[in-house]
Amino acid sequence: MSAPEDGDRKPAADTKPAVSIAKKQTNRRRVLRTILLTGGVLGAATSGFLPLIYSKKQRLRPPGALDEKDFLASCIKCGQCVQVCPVQAIKLADLVDGMGVGVPMIDAREQACDFSCDAVQCILACPTGSLTYHKPEFMPVRSGAQLSAKPILLAKEKDAEPTLNLNERMGVARLVRPEACLAIQGKGFKGQTRGPGFKGKLRYMDVDRWKPIKIADHPYDIAECDLCVRECPIKGAISIETVFAPDGSKRKSPVVHEPCVGCGVCEMVCPVEPTAISIEAREVWKV
Amino acid sequence: MSDLLKRRFREQIKIMFGWEPAKPEKISERAQEVHVLKRMTNKQDLQAAKAHQRAHQETSNKWRNRRWATLIFANLLFTLSFALDIQILEGALTASRFVGFHLIDLNSALQVMLAHKHIINNLLIGTGTVLVLWVLLGGRTFCSWVCPYHLLAEWAEKIHLFLARKKLVTDQTMDRRLRTVFWIVFALLALLTGYTVYEAISPTGIVSRALIYGPGLAMLWVLALLFFEVFFSRRAWCRYACPIGLTYGVVGIISPVRIKYKLDGCFHEGDCRKVCLVPHVLDTVIKGRAVEPEVPIGPDCTRCGLCVDTCPTGSLSFEIKGLQKLL
Numbered sequence: 001m002s003a004p005e006d007g008d009r010k011p012a013a014d015t016k017p018a019v020s021i022a023k024k025q026t027n028r029r030r031v032l033r034t035i036l037l038t039g040g041v042l043g044a045a046t047s048g049f050l051p052l053i054y055s056k057k058q059r060l061r062p063p064g065a066l067d068e069k070d071f072l073a074s075c076i077k078c079g080q081c082v083q084v085c086p087v088q089a090i091k092l093a094d095l096v097d098g099m100g101v102g103v104p105m106i107d108a109r110e111q112a113c114d115f116s117c118d119a120v121q122c123i124l125a126c127p128t129g130s131l132t133y134h135k136p137e138f139m140p141v142r143s144g145a146q147l148s149a150k151p152i153l154l155a156k157e158k159d160a161e162p163t164l165n166l167n168e169r170m171g172v173a174r175l176v177r178p179e180a181c182l183a184i185q186g187k188g189f190k191g192q193t194r195g196p197g198f199k200g201k202l203r204y205m206d207v208d209r210w211k212p213i214k215i216a217d218h219p220y221d222i223a224e225c226d227l228c229v230r231e232c233p234i235k236g237a238i239s240i241e242t243v244f245a246p247d248g249s250k251r252k253s254p255v256v257h258e259p260c261v262g263c264g265v266c267e268m269v270c271p272v273e274p275t276a277i278s279i280e281a282r283e284v285w286k287v
Numbered sequence: 288m289s290d291l292l293k294r295r296f297r298e299q300i301k302i303m304f305g306w307e308p309a310k311p312e313k314i315s316e317r318a319q320e321v322h323v324l325k326r327m328t329n330k331q332d333l334q335a336a337k338a339h340q341r342a343h344q345e346t347s348n349k350w351r352n353r354r355w356a357t358l359i360f361a362n363l364l365f366t367l368s369f370a371l372d373i374q375i376l377e378g379a380l381t382a383s384r385f386v387g388f389h390l391i392d393l394n395s396a397l398q399v400m401l402a403h404k405h406i407i408n409n410l411l412i413g414t415g416t417v418l419v420l421w422v423l424l425g426g427r428t429f430c431s432w433v434c435p436y437h438l439l440a441e442w443a444e445k446i447h448l449f450l451a452r453k454k455l456v457t458d459q460t461m462d463r464r465l466r467t468v469f470w471i472v473f474a475l476l477a478l479l480t481g482y483t484v485y486e487a488i489s490p491t492g493i494v495s496r497a498l499i500y501g502p503g504l505a506m507l508w509v510l511a512l513l514f515f516e517v518f519f520s521r522r523a524w525c526r527y528a529c530p531i532g533l534t535y536g537v538v539g540i541i542s543p544v545r546i547k548y549k550l551d552g553c554f555h556e557g558d559c560r561k562v563c564l565v566p567h568v569l570d571t572v573i574k575g576r577a578v579e580p581e582v583p584i585g586p587d588c589t590r591c592g593l594c595v596d597t598c599p600t601g602s603l604s605f606e607i608k609g610l611q612k613l614l
Contacts, residue, residue, distance in 0.1 A: 030460060030462060033459055033461050033520070034462040034465050034527070037461055037465065037520075037523065037527060037528065038465060038469075041488065041528055042472065044487075044488050044508060045473070045476070045484050046476075046484065069481060070403065072481075072483070073403040073404075073481045073483065074399055074402070074403040074405070075399075075483075076391065076392075076395050076396070076399050076410075076483075077379070077381050077395070077483075077486055077492060078379045078380075078381045078382035078383060079379050079496060079500055080378040080382065080384065082369075082500060083368075083369050083377050083378065092496060092500055092503075094504050095504040095505045095508070096504055100482070100487070101486065101487045101488075101493065101505045102381075102486065102492060102493070102496050102505075125377075127382045127384075127391060127409045127410060127413055128382070128399055128407065128409070128410050129407035129409070129410070132407075138405075
């Protein structure tokens with residue numbers, strides 16, 4: 001840039017400092033880079049929505065969780081619920097688990113919530129109210145999620161206060177593969193359910209009330225399989241009933257009742273692969 | 288505080304939001320005297336003084352070592368509290384309990400409040416505690432003294448600088464206003480979508496959880512960021528992107544803990560600006576820029592102490608505002 005020949009220069013304060021072409025180019029590149037970084041970061045941030053859109057897989061949340069949308073909004077992803085769980089049932093979601101990296105979930109088949117803490121510790125630990133005993137008034141409970149009565153914890157049945165401080169179910173157990181169910185086939189079960197390498201733990205009252213042990217360390221020998229009923233921690237949630245098969249023959253079958261909270265112990269202990277009974281996460285009780 | 292420092296104080300806040308520092312319009316008489324004296328000093332004498340200072344320079348890593356020890360200790364306390372079940376500091380950096388007392392990260396709390404639009408007592412208590420804590424300790428002190436990503440990025444920066452010396456990479460700078468834009472965008476995303484969108488990519492949260500609960504695939508994103516910082520843009524995440532840094536920066540506006548610059552002994556060689564994560568806060572050390580003989584450094588400063596360690600003349604030091612008066 002050359003100065004005007006007649007020497008009629010403007011006062012320095014009025015003109016912007018001259019910018020060289022090279023500098024302009026550098027600036028332009030800088031703007032481009034900045035835009036690129038913006039795109040990259042926002043792209044990564046919103047990629048969490050993708051699994052949400054194309055997969056509607058319902059994940060089992062810890063007890064007392066708010067409805068999914070509110071749960072994801074309020075969870076601060078600190079993992080304090082993970083830390084207090086005596087059986088480490090709660091895991092944190094990863095990148096591939098959809099919206100919410102770091103939100104807690106339970107894979108009941110691997111490790112169910114067996115309420116061996118007696119007091120739903122994870123709800124107590126939650127700092128943001130994502131897991132809560134009492135939902136705020138403006139977040140009404142889905143019909144059917146509300147339990148008709150406080151669940152009675154079998155382990156506490158003889159205590160002065162036998163109930164579990166839980167008002168809504170996490171899901172509902174359902175016999176998804178009745179054809180595989182040992183009870184329906186009239187078969188018994190002997191040995192370690194889920195095999196010797198299985199790491200899942202369960203509280204056995206006749207072993208130690210305060211120390212859950214590996215279910216692999218607690219082999220069974222049962223004439224007619226009723227593991228799901230036998231180990232269910234909630235009173236009256238599931239029972240073996242006599243039912244009639246389509247051909248009219250009498251069969252024994254596990255039947256889920258209204259008190260079921262969806263903890264997933266039945267799914268964890270079911271000896272057949274894949275499981276005959278499983279939890280429908282966030283399912284409500286349908287009459 | 289003089290009017291000039293008040294003006295500078297306001298400008299430093301703007302600079303934190305992404306404006307570029309400018310030459311001061313007015314400089315106090317006392318500072319101007321020093322500037323003039325420095326110009327008048329015989330060139331040879333000045334060179335000799337500089338050389339003398341350099342010859343006697345002690346390279347110290349005092350503050351860096353203290354900081355790394357603090358950072359590692361804090362994160363280790365999280366890890367061990369869970370791993371050994373000693374229950375001192377339960378949770379992760381986003382939210383935790385220190386011997387039962389709630390602590391909640393300000394930016395995470397903000398995201399949750401905006402997304403959920405409902406605030407429970409524990410959240411409020413934890414956020415309040417942390418707010419008071421970081422107001423006292425210096426705002427972005429969180430970044431350099433606690434954030435585990437900061438330490439990883441510091442190591443990545445060393446690799447970047449090594450490669451830059453070998454002329455294999457060059458630092459691609461970006462517009463610092465981007466961080467403010469991100470802050471607003473992520474706040475709006477939380478408010479409008481009802482998801483804490485930022486938490487999905489927050490390297491602070493991801494690394495903290497990885498240290499405590501074991502690494503997951505989300506660490507790939509952190510590695511990608513580090514890769515970007517090594518090969519393209521020095522400290523890009525902390526400088527141009529991280530909204531957590533801005534949140535704590537705002538807290539640091541009123542914090543008494545800060546770095547103080549003394550004009551007297553400074554040779555204006557710029558060593559401090561070379562090691563600084565946020566060199567725009569050190570614009571005052573440029574020759575002729577200091578508006579007063581003593582200038583406090585602005586809120587975007589992470590109080591990491593690298594400049595204090597590296598300054599050959601002791602012109603930069605930690606200061607706790609008001610403490611001198613109190614004593």
